[in-house]
Amino acid sequence: MNQFIKSLFFVVPFFWMTFSNAQNEVHTEEVKQEIADTTFVNLKDYSQDFVYDMKYATEDNFLKAKVYDCAECLLRYKTVQALIAANKEFMKQGCKIKLFDCYRPLSIQKKMWEIVSNPEYVADPKKGSIHNRGGAVDITVVNAQGEELEMGTPFDFFGIQASHNYKKLPISVRANRKYLKSVMIQSGFNSFDSEWWHYNLKTGLNDKVSNQKWDCN
Numbered sequence: 001m002n003q004f005i006k007s008l009f010f011v012v013p014f015f016w017m018t019f020s021n022a023q024n025e026v027h028t029e030e031v032k033q034e035i036a037d038t039t040f041v042n043l044k045d046y047s048q049d050f051v052y053d054m055k056y057a058t059e060d061n062f063l064k065a066k067v068y069d070c071a072e073c074l075l076r077y078k079t080v081q082a083l084i085a086a087n088k089e090f091m092k093q094g095c096k097i098k099l100f101d102c103y104r105p106l107s108i109q110k111k112m113w114e115i116v117s118n119p120e121y122v123a124d125p126k127k128g129s130i131h132n133r134g135g136a137v138d139i140t141v142v143n144a145q146g147e148e149l150e151m152g153t154p155f156d157f158f159g160i161q162a163s164h165n166y167k168k169l170p171i172s173v174r175a176n177r178k179y180l181k182s183v184m185i186q187s188g189f190n191s192f193d194s195e196w197w198h199y200n201l202k203t204g205l206n207d208k209v210s211n212q213k214w215d216c217n
């Protein structure tokens, strides 16, 4: 083999690797730039570290009705980023976020309102809630064994005991609620006084209500 052909064996793979690496870098940059903060995305596409118990995709909820065709957690991209930051904080202590509800399409809000037309329990679809805007989550915390931390009431318990201001609870329960609240607030969320499980992204309050659909296949 002459010297020229030998040198091609060395040079060609070198150029190919350099070129393909450059392509990957460009591609990654493009993907990052394409996603606006307000784009709806599926949480599972950005993290595998969450536990799911999407109550409205089952009959195990206060409506006693399955109102979602399947259990997916869609949120605006900025909500997903803040939620992942919060989860990383919980994971430092061996805990994880467990999700009960995320984005709720306006059509589902209307369906829920038809079942229970009481603003104490369901937000009036005419106004919409932060869930309809992709900026709210209903969550709890699970420990390393996957057990929910004791929060004093189940999710969607409608009574004073579910309030952050309710003091007649064991110290451990109050500490758990405080732990959840402090991590979420430092990650960019606001709490909601009457529901220990509900958190709103601070920058998501003015986003539009939406009727996104998600794929169940």
Ligand SMILES: [Zn+2]
Binding pocket: 101, 131, 136, 137, 138, 197, 198, 199
């Ligand atoms: Zn909620």
